Amino acid sequence: MTSTVRRAGAFAGVGSLALVAPLLGWAAAVPFAVVAGIAVLVGDGPVFELFARPGDWEEGRLHGLIGFALAATGLGLLSTVEAMPTLAFVGAVLTLVYGNLAAQVVRRRSTDPVVGAVGFVLGGAVGCWIGILATALLNGDSGVAPAFVVFLSASGALLGALLRSVLFERDDPVVVLSVGLLLWFLWELTDPGTVHDVGIALAVTVAVGYASYALDTASVSGMLSGVFLGLLTIVLGGIGWFAVIIVFFGIGGLSTKFRYEEKAQRGVAEKNEGARGSSNVFSNAAVALAAVLAYAAAPIHLPVGDGTGIAGGIFLYAFAGSISTAMSDTLSSEIGGVFDRPRLITTLKPVDPGTDGAVTWQGELAGTAGATLIALVAVALLDSVGPTGAGVILVAGVAGMTVDSLLGATVEGGRLGNQSVNFLATLSGGAVGAVLASGLGIAAVA
Incomplete structure (x- = not known):
């Protein structure tokens, strides 16, 4: 042979x-x-x-x-x-x-x-x-x-x-x-800049991706997914967009290690010792990737104002809202999973740990903190996002986290799997961010 x-x-x-x-x-x-x-x-x-x-x-x-x-x-x-x-x-x-x-x-x-x-x-x-x-x-x-x-x-x-x-x-x-x-x-799409810019983007994304693998927060496919998404985000969106998504990957990945043995005993731990694979990465970041690509395509196919304008701003808040949801949902699950007395979100009746759609007040608090962190990073590194925009990103994240819990309590395990629920939750968070930003008149990109 x-x-x-x-x-x-x-x-x-x-x-x-x-x-x-x-x-x-x-x-x-x-x-x-x-x-x-x-x-x-x-x-x-x-x-x-x-x-x-x-x-x-x-x-x-x-x-x-x-x-x-x-x-x-x-x-x-x-x-x-x-x-x-x-x-x-x-x-x-x-x-x-x-x-x-x-x-x-x-x-x-x-x-x-x-x-x-x-x-x-x-x-x-x-x-x-x-x-x-x-x-x-x-x-x-x-x-x-x-x-x-x-x-x-x-x-x-x-x-x-x-x-x-x-x-x-x-x-x-x-x-x-x-x-x-x-x-x-x-x-x-648009010109990505200079060789120097692309080289730096590659070096940064590869370093972050390998770190996630070395820390056992991502499998090989998860590492490749993160590097791929990170490269497109930093080149087509910019350093601020990249920082937002990397904060999620970093803190979200590390949160899977939080009291992992205890979560494993409860049956709520991530598989593969918490190392996330490509399916997990894309279920949480597919909406964000679509928003980045749409933002980059907007100046060519949706010319508004200075080339990005309102259309570009909507995609920015869709991106931030989806990542805020992913961060909020991840911390809610990973932190809340170690506490007793979870309740089903639809009835508020006590259920066993690990039940789809179950929530704890500690998890809700951790999820809100995660959405707040994403909002703060966006304000600090994205010039067009001010205090009102931060509020939109926070609300979008909490809304998406809630949708995830509702879907978990109603359709997960039957019609939909966990990855599909994650995708729909981030989609809802991105939609909430885009609609609120547009309705409040803050969607324009300067």
């Missing part, structure tokens, strides 16, 4: 066909369509042995190569019949194949999952960088800002590594399509 490094190298060779896309124009997808067609016909022999993954041997079919080639074909077609830039197609394909190759190489020396993730990020970023620059060169476009290339490459590689950490190897098509769509979307 072919070694994993050799097989990854073979896939990298096929993926490198994307580099000729700028020369093929409307036929950019043809090389990968041809590869998919050939792969369908191969059932044994040296080519099969080179590309076959463990699952392929059972059925005698190169499902992995076929799926990858078809996904690349789809992106190639999008780059010719839609507005997707060719560099997004090329960058996405090379991110996957060179990320996988680098990850397999480093895994021969270490089985540490962090080492494999770092290998994918570095290899994927280099591959994406080469793909974007080569595409620009072949297209005769010398106006692509170096900072933008670095930002796109790092973002694509981080998303690829994140998906690779939570998906199976056979899910390569999902990875390449997701990275391609991300690069396409980011390409339509």
